[in-house]
Amino acid sequence: MATRATQLRILQAALELFNEHGTAAVSSNRIADRCGISKGNLQYHFGNKREIIYAVFQQAIGEMDAGWYRDHLAPTLEHMAAMFVRQLQLILKYRFFYREMADLLRQDPQLRKRFADNRERRMRDLERFMLTLQARGLMRFPPDPRRLRSIVDVTWIVNENWLNYMDYHDRQVTVEAMLEGYAEILEVLRPYLCADPQQITQESYLTIERLATQSSAEAVARSAAAGN
Amino acid sequence: MATRATQLRILQAALELFNEHGTAAVSSNRIADRCGISKGNLQYHFGNKREIIYAVFQQAIGEMDAGWYRDHLAPTLEHMAAMFVRQLQLILKYRFFYREMADLLRQDPQLRKRFADNRERRMRDLERFMLTLQARGLMRFPPDPRRLRSIVDVTWIVNENWLNYMDYHDRQVTVEAMLEGYAEILEVLRPYLCADPQQITQESYLTIERLATQSSAEAVARSAAAGN
Numbered sequence: 001m002a003t004r005a006t007q008l009r010i011l012q013a014a015l016e017l018f019n020e021h022g023t024a025a026v027s028s029n030r031i032a033d034r035c036g037i038s039k040g041n042l043q044y045h046f047g048n049k050r051e052i053i054y055a056v057f058q059q060a061i062g063e064m065d066a067g068w069y070r071d072h073l074a075p076t077l078e079h080m081a082a083m084f085v086r087q088l089q090l091i092l093k094y095r096f097f098y099r100e101m102a103d104l105l106r107q108d109p110q111l112r113k114r115f116a117d118n119r120e121r122r123m124r125d126l127e128r129f130m131l132t133l134q135a136r137g138l139m140r141f142p143p144d145p146r147r148l149r150s151i152v153d154v155t156w157i158v159n160e161n162w163l164n165y166m167d168y169h170d171r172q173v174t175v176e177a178m179l180e181g182y183a184e185i186l187e188v189l190r191p192y193l194c195a196d197p198q199q200i201t202q203e204s205y206l207t208i209e210r211l212a213t214q215s216s217a218e219a220v221a222r223s224a225a226a227g228n
Numbered sequence: 229m230a231t232r233a234t235q236l237r238i239l240q241a242a243l244e245l246f247n248e249h250g251t252a253a254v255s256s257n258r259i260a261d262r263c264g265i266s267k268g269n270l271q272y273h274f275g276n277k278r279e280i281i282y283a284v285f286q287q288a289i290g291e292m293d294a295g296w297y298r299d300h301l302a303p304t305l306e307h308m309a310a311m312f313v314r315q316l317q318l319i320l321k322y323r324f325f326y327r328e329m330a331d332l333l334r335q336d337p338q339l340r341k342r343f344a345d346n347r348e349r350r351m352r353d354l355e356r357f358m359l360t361l362q363a364r365g366l367m368r369f370p371p372d373p374r375r376l377r378s379i380v381d382v383t384w385i386v387n388e389n390w391l392n393y394m395d396y397h398d399r400q401v402t403v404e405a406m407l408e409g410y411a412e413i414l415e416v417l418r419p420y421l422c423a424d425p426q427q428i429t430q431e432s433y434l435t436i437e438r439l440a441t442q443s444s445a446e447a448v449a450r451s452a453a454a455g456n
Binding site: 022024098099100101102103105106107112115116119146147150151153154157158161164165167168169170183184187188190191 | 252343378386398419
């Protein structure tokens with residue numbers, strides 16, 4: 001098997017195991033077992049578990065970047081709801097990372113640096129997106145850039161932590177749970193919305209329902225195809 | 229040594245080690261070593277590491293409850309800033325828990341239940357506090373109780389995650405870092421403040437500076453006393 005294909009298989013197996021059991025409970029050997037390769041073969045690609053975690057995170061960053069940088073080209077409130085769903089889906093896919101974030105970032109300065117840089121860049125993208133909404137007359141933010149940054153930062157923190165909160169309360173990631181999280185974000189943005197918040201809330205919810213239902217239908221189709 | 233005194237010594241040693249290295253890297257034996265007791269003696273008090281983690285968390289809850297339930301008796305904006313500092317100091321003291329929260333809560337259903345109940349109760353206390361501020365004419369919240377809950381929830385999420393964010397960006401827990409976190413919380417509450425937000429911000433900052441300086445002076449005094 002080609003190098004890149006083996007590496008992708010290792011990363012996929014690692015992601016599954018980390019999500020199921022947490023990184024501390026998963027050894028490199030177990031990852032090798034899961035993808036049916038030898039311990040030596042795995043070590044040829046990744047020297048240790050930390051390298052695997054870092055590579056999985058790089059993959060997550062790649063996926064983030066693929067969507068994010070064009071957001072300001074679709075400056076609508078509907079797209080903002082779609083961005084929220086996309087972020088939740090990414091967190092769901094890489095949930096071990098969001099569960100163990102503080103610990104993983106403490107253990108690996110290189111990962112911490114990469115994460116901080118990425119977060120800073122995405123925060124600027126989100127600010128740019130908000131300013132484009134403002135330019136289109138959909139929102140009106142305070143002129144002080146530090147206040148805009150605080151508002152954006154708070155919505156980010158809520159988004160990033162929402163699935164963990166569902167976990168703490170033994171709740172499944174249903175469409176309802178997603179809508180609740182978005183309600184909190186809209187509550188933060190509400191004082192700055194130009195149009196009727198009631199209508200915006202309803203439209204956003206329809207978008208979230210549609211995207212969440214669509215992606216779970218895709219997941220069912222994928223698992224049916226895998227079963228054949 | 230009396231049973232309770234030994235238990236407290238074990239919990240103190242565990243807290244220090246967990247904060248330094250994370251729970252995964254700390255064995256029960258290492259905790260016994262740190263407090264200079266035998267492995268058998270430790271096991272007599274706590275059957276395994278999970279029990280120790282649970283007991284440390286119970287201790288944290290005890291400290292939270294000691295302060296929280298009387299907050300609505302001091303319904304001032306100055307006290308709200310003091311509550312924020314108190315919460316940050318608690319998180320700092322039990323920082324391993326806030327770093328590893330998602331993982332620890334997943335591993336222990338009893339801990340998860342206890343945490344969720346405590347969070348729910350404190351959220352209600354915080355709502356009650358906010359409504360008392362409103363009754364005193366200091367704030368004016370939306371009449372919809374779900375909206376008030378969202379606002380309170382968001383401020384909580386920011387408070388709970390602020391020190392982790394400082395960590396991610398390699399920043400120390402300075403007074404400045406605390407002020408920045410509180411600025412984000414005030415930004416969420418700003419649309420509902422009755423008085424001049426500028427003045428409230430300044431007064432809150434003075435409170436935070438005073439409390440943070442006071443507690444670090446106390447820490448220096450404690451370590452000087454311990455050194456003698």
